[in-house]
Amino acid sequence: MPQKYKVFFNHNTLNFVKNYFIVPRGCIAISNPTIDQLRNLVSTYIESDTRDQIYILCSDVKATWKIFTALFKKKKAAGGLVVNENRQWLLIKRKGLWDLPKGHIEKGEKTRQAALREVEEECGISQLTIDYKINKTYHTYKIKQSLILKPTTWYLMKHKGNEMPTPQTKEGISKAIWIDAEELESYCKKAFPSIKSVIKRATGFDAAFLTEAN
Known part of the structure; x- marks a missing residue:
């Protein structure tokens, strides 16, 4: 099974998946984000009351997840x-x-x-x-x-x-x-x-x- 991670921001969900993942209709997709883009995502959703599903498409899921978790x-x-x-x-x-x-x-x-x-x-x-x-x-x-x-x-x-x-x-x-x-x-x-x-x-x-x- 491909490696993946999921993190919840109140009612929002960030999904870290391989870059070949087919993103469901109506969801937000971001491909191979930079650390600044990840910081912006955190800033946007940390106290948001929206209900978005965001998919982070990664060439290396584990490496991207490590960069993301280092922000916390x-x-x-x-x-x-x-x-x-x-x-x-x-x-x-x-x-x-x-x-x-x-x-x-x-x-x-x-x-x-x-x-x-x-x-x-x-x-x-x-x-x-x-x-x-x-x-x-x-x-x-x-x-x-x-x-x-x-x-x-x-x-x-x-x-x-x-x-x-x-x-x-x-x-x-x-x-x-x-x-x-x-x-x-x-x-x-x-x-x-x-x-x-x-x-x-x-x-x-x-x-x-x-x-x-x-």
Whole structure:
């Protein structure tokens, strides 16, 4: 499989692909960008509320990705998509959007340990086990004048029991709830594409609301 990378800027997505990739209609294509062009892209989309799909066509995907990521400070994170014994899924609401529990990996902490800890802290539930790694996402944000790239490793987790989650309000979480599988589509309409991509990978959903995360 050809090497490719995807990074999320709020509701915008940058896709780093080989230069022979056929770009879908309606998307933006940029071929072999210079470092200045990459900087301009970051400046344009880091705080944008648009919903663009941008394809970076590269002769060398890995080299271009390395140049791009060097523009940011990196903060590694881990999180989980949790299912309980009733086949219900755990979602949180953070800053008005539906999300999944996640957080920064502490110094000396293993990625899997961080994922479990963050779910426990942000949702107030225990008896969690990791089933498998779902994927890794990359999203960006800005703190003062610093550009941050957050690689987040996601795991499918199982919760033994049916504890009622409690949102960690100090982290900006207003709700933590269990929802039935058939409700995922409705809730994910108000979620970032990065979160939709995790749910799609884990559940196999191919509903229209997830196509933007392909």
